[in-house]
Amino acid sequence: MKNFLTATCTALTLAITGPVVAEELTVYDLPSKYMNWAGLVEAYEAKTGIRPTLDLKNGSSTALAALKLEAANPIANAAFWSLDIASEAKASGVTAPLKVARFDEIPADLRDPEHYWWGVGTANIVIGVNTDVLERRGLPLPTSWADLLDPKYKGLACSMDPTWSGTASVFMYSMNAILGGTPDDFTTGFNFLKAFQDNGHSYRTEIVAPRLAQGECPITIDAEGNILIERANGAPVDVVVPSEGVAAVPLGMGFAKGAPEPEKAADFLNWVLSDEAQEIIARSYFRPVIASAIPAEMSDAFPEIARQVPVDIPHAAANVGNLKRAFTAAVLQGGDVKAALSEIGLAGS
């Protein structure tokens, strides 16, 4: 019996302490298939032996929810997310300021003057097409956002769900400006989002880039980099820049308040802005904030954008939460667009 008790206690102790294999740095929302975090993490581990965690709390909103919940006992050191969510995080008090070394080299509209968030890259939200599947169905490639509402493409397109994904929430926010709406009246944008679903398309709670490559979603709305990297891997996919214009999702990072390993986190966050990391981002077809880091051979790889619609990050951050509510009411629950927007004060006057 004494042997049994000793054995149990030893086993429990070993289970709790456990063998430590690689040094890990807990970071939220580093999806391996988005902006090639798999490649970035591999490069960082090769350089320093520290491995930031991949695929933990994927989704900008999910990461913010996790940080909020863990505010009393923080587990994550940092997070990657779209900058409108980063602004929300600053307002929620879950991030702390960090003066990253290359802060001044980041464009002014992609950084917070108080150092709570900063951009690391941007990606235009475009239409992705699986050329094989569309050819088999005898359909021409769509050329505009309006094309997606055409019945001949019924049910073929997938976007990510704006209540889950930062990219999709920027898409939800920016469609209004792209289609001619004003900052006080989101009816134009929301009518499009509702018509998108009414034409049989879906809003998915998963990263859609693999679905495009597989053909499950022959048309997607996604960051251009995710599509181009699949194309570089041999998938029959391509980017279509819609004629009405595109907006870019601003992607960045934040330093968690009360981070368990602040020095390691600061090292990692500074590394993401280094030439090495920014080049990896460029090679993954995302536009790095440090434009000088784009290698010469990649300068033609990015799609030509005829009309770039800017995203007002503070306005987006202030309203994206309410817009998600209106989106759920008007689009996902089949309610009335005007009514849903009036409730949040964005139906114009």
Place this chain on the structure above:
Amino acid sequence: MRAFMIVTTIALLGIFALGLAYPLATVILVSLTGESGAPTLDVYRRVFASGYFMQALAETVMFCLVTSFIATAWALPLAWRIGRNGAGAHFLQTLSQINFAFAGIIYGMLMIVLMGNAGVLALLEAWLLGTEATRGLAFTAFGLGVAYLSFQIPRSALILAEAIAKMDPGLPAAARTLGGRGPAVTFLVVVPILRPALIEAAVFSFLLAMASFGPALLIARSVTIFPAVIYREFTGFLNFGNAAAMAILLLIVALALAGVLRLLVGRATPFHTQTDAT
């Protein structure tokens, strides 16, 4: 031996306290805390006042009731084969048990692979018939139903199989000697004997379905599944109060309905053979 019992009991109580009692208490606390931090019933009032949440709950309950009944009825032949040790019983039992290894999201993925836009069924149909009626079937109520049935049927079957194994094989045999044919024997003899087990299997399937969230996240479009709505409140809107209140509501409704089902369908008296007949 005694020390072993003590250690095990403490370990189990510890797991129960840390893994269930404490988190549950925290959720209840969050649901009773207002925005200012003071205790209040406002969150519950808000949830009950929301037509959307209440409708989602009603739809989910209806959907789960329907699928659990269908699953239990459909599981009977499978359970019979396993319980009576018929041909392939062991293989079928293993197949049913493998079911436990899959999480809900896996079922969603399997449905997409089978009946999605580029699913096996759609590709087969396009190749054989050139039509595309089955395209995207996974995202309909039918597809969601299939996803739910695929984890409910094996579990109901295993519960029923155990009861069938314990059933006196002499009773159906006696019924047959008295001239009863297949369906008559099944409905007049076997089902009444198995009634407690059938109710247990149905209730268990119902509770499982009510908690299920993985398939809903990936494929639910026309049916609003309550656990998925809770998830959206939680991660999409960061409305922890709402999510906590809805979670407690789900818990109460599921357990209450389970209890009502057991009572309404009645505690069946076991079928006694007439031993005092002369």
